Amino acid sequence: MRDEQELFDRTAHLFTHADEVVCAANDLHTWATMRGNTDLPQPRRPGVRGRKIYRPQQLLDPASAPHLQELREAGMEIRISEREINETIIIDHRIAILAAGRGYTVLLRPDLVHGIKSLVEATWRTSTALAAYETRFAELRQYTPQLIELLASGCTDEKAAREMGVGLRTYRRRVAELMSVLGASSRFQAGARAREAGLV
Amino acid sequence: MRDEQELFDRTAHLFTHADEVVCAANDLHTWATMRGNTDLPQPRRPGVRGRKIYRPQQLLDPASAPHLQELREAGMEIRISEREINETIIIDHRIAILAAGRGYTVLLRPDLVHGIKSLVEATWRTSTALAAYETRFAELRQYTPQLIELLASGCTDEKAAREMGVGLRTYRRRVAELMSVLGASSRFQAGARAREAGLV
């Protein structure tokens, strides 16, 4: 298929009957169009499972916030992947749609779909729930990157504080703050969670 | 294709001319057979890049050690993925081979291959270099899962040591050992790397 319109026209019926949809997207654009035409995966029927994988950039883009909100309200599970992902949709374990160049390819062969599905599932598992990101990260992202980088570099608090031109007390205060935000009670835990959240 | 033999017969020439091979396998069996018939990806020509992704189980299986050794000597890059992966080979960005059920499928369409490749690359990136594992992981794995779990739980060393029925000194020794394996000089860093390696 050559463009989104064609994809949309020919797959809309698949979505309306789907019991399970997994969808990975590098940018909102792809599915935004579809959504713009008709709220595609929505309205969703109860008992239907929908999952989406996005990239962190989406969270920083204010324009996409409403869309995410919409999806969440529709009961979608949303995760964020730090890794580059290929645009992919999998429907009911039976149908796989891959973005290829600027067209799309629909795969139906069960064995192929299964293979692709297992790859997507792997990405899903290594991704982070949106909630873990969003909750307090938006406001955190402004001043913590350097802090986390220093922490992750493994140097002592003293060096780190000097590095960011701040007193030891202040540095530690910020670490404590960060840990509280991450809900961590040890630095190891904090490190794990930071990494989990893709902040490292 | 229906079985390994057929796959082997029909793809051998691809390997001998390949400049880059990426390969993911859940068990050695798949490619072991091929290797048994003729040292397949080997002998490898200089300048050729070969990458393989395995599962941690391989490291525990003594039978596979020689094979891994062989691959490494052939200059293969080997990584370990904590995640379930689908058997996949990608040759020169042009050809993808997927295991499907008990047969195999060879894909040639550039767009499809590219899509699959990006998925495999994502898995590659989230995987851990064999070296990081093997060095001391084989023997470490017996008691580190619990250790990491305790560390990640955020409790103090004292509680953790009691929890795993071991002296405080021993517990800390193990933590130090783990950190050394992870190449971390702070617990935060260790947490981040452990998470990165999928050990959490």
Place this chain on the structure above:
DNA sequence: CACCATTTGGCAGGAAGCTGCCACCCGGTT
């Protein structure tokens, strides 16, 4: 059993991390 290597864990002393207290500086308000 005696002998060895390895592992364990208590102890001690030091390094790093944590936090309450408080004085200080700064921009905004009254």
Place this chain on the structure above:
DNA sequence: AACCGGGTGGCAGCTTCCTGCCAAATGGTG
């Protein structure tokens, strides 16, 4: 000017973490 809320950072005292040292336990070997 006096006042105030918020961020800063030195200090002190405490907890936690780190590690070298060594004695005791453990587990094979000869």
